[in-house]
Amino acid sequence: MPAAAEATGDTGTTNATTTTTALAAPAAIEATGLTKSYGGTRTDTSVPVLRGIDLRVPTGTVFALLGPNGAGKTTAVRILATLTEPDAGTARVAGYDIRTRRREVRRAISLTGQFAAVDEAQTGAENLRMMARLVGLRRAAARARADGLLARFGLSDAADRLVRTYSGGMRRRVDLAAGLVGEPEVIFLDEPTTGLDPRSRRELWDVVGDLAARGTTVFLTTQYLEEADQLADRVAVLHGGVIVAEGTPAELKSRVAGHHLDLTLATSDAYLRVHATAPHATHHDPRTRALTLPTDGTARHVRALLDELDPTGTDVAHFALRTASLDEVFLTLTAPTTTHPKEPTHA
CATH class of the missing domain: 3.30.70.80 (Peptidase S8 propeptide/proteinase inhibitor I9)
Known part of the structure; x- marks a missing residue:
């Protein structure tokens, strides 16, 4: 992705064509006018977090939602994953309406939050086999699925160790692997590299790249600008509850800072x-x-x-x-010209 920002001449035409093709592809996620407020039953006492956002994520791409703390990133993910009801607006994920087809949406997605949600008292293999059984696989199929994911995520040698003995990066990988047991069409990663050291972060980047290469749609929230630059096909910047810019990393750099x-x-x-x-x-x-x-x-x-x-x-x-770097773009777009309400910590 960064190399594209340096391209000129014919390569620039190719990049534009690729972007147009991606946008014309079927959408894995479509949202229109999503709004959400917290903290009050009356309009004058509630705290707006999302103020009517529109999103479109083509199938098989990596989409990064950037924003400072409290911008509404986690709230947006929770709405799209059917964990929170929007106050207004519509959205479809994997072709299903998030209000009327919640069960189908949940079957088609996986959500990995900021902290690994695996059982540390079980081994890596036991965690994955348990998840496979929960999604309906028979015992032999569950074992085969777990073994395949352990190998894919480079965890085979640690398969029989308790997860509590894993490094932070290994826990995140087994958490991601657990989310892929049901072979989701769309995976939401809410700040997945928070707290990881640089090596573990780059290992997780490789995993995300592999997911996209295999056709999985990845919706990523992050505060690491380099992460979005490396991984995302498209980036949206959320600030004060609204999308203030969207495009490829190269387009945003050119538009804001050149x-x-x-x-x-x-x-x-x-x-x-x-x-x-x-x-x-x-x-x-x-x-x-x-x-x-x-x-x-x-x-x-x-x-x-x-x-x-x-x-x-x-x-x-x-x-x-x-x-220009995405850091410069981000700082320009989120300059503190006005004060916006913070996103609730539970959102």
């Missing part, structure tokens, strides 16, 4: 001279003599900026062109 030219000036005097002629700099640090300027990323514009700021070719010691 490219940046990072400059390191040769001397303090050079820094002062260039800074004085660059009021549009988005970042400046006199200690490291660094300046960052927005650019459209074309060679022509970069050359023009350098010629304008350093006509003698002696003030700029180093420069680097980079695509």
Whole structure:
């Protein structure tokens, strides 16, 4: 995904075509005008959490819902997973209405929350066999299903160990494996890498990538911007109960921040001279003599900026062109211009 952000020319056309194709694909999740409030029976005393959000997630893709704490991410997931009733709006998951076909929705989905929900007093194999029996598999089929998932998630060697002895990453993997016992069409992952170390987080990313490659639709909420950048086909930013932007990671970067030219000036005097002629700099640090300027990323514009700021070719010691990060997009879109109610901790 990040490589796509650097693409130009014909590759950009290919990326646009891929996006259009994905959006034209059948939707695994469709929601229109979802609203939810908590804390009061009257309109003037209730706290709005979702203020009418629309979502469309094509089948077989990874969709990331980003937002700061209290933005409404978990509430949105609970509504789509039929655990919470919306106050207004409609949604269909795996083709079923979340209000009138709750049983069918629940059969078609899996939900993994922020903390592993497995029995730590059982082994990994026992957890998976138990789940397989609960979804209706006979004993032999349940054992085979558990063995297959343990192998797929790299847990075969730990199959007969109690889950309480597993690392955090291993617990998350067996939790995900348990959610896949029933072979769901859609899997909701609500901040699945919270509390994991970097290695375990990347192992889980591999699992998510494998799920999507096998045709499972993944709806992911996360506060890790790198996670969404690495995994998601499309990203939506939820802020104050509304979707403030949606698109591919590359589209959001281009729409909100484009490219940046990072400059390191040769001397303090050079820094002062260039800074004085660059009021549009988005970042400046006199200690490291660094300046960052927005650019459209074309060679022509970069050359023009350098010629304008350093006509003698002696003030700029180093420069680097980079695509804006999702962190910069996120900070721009969720800037605290207004105060929004926090999402209830139970939601």
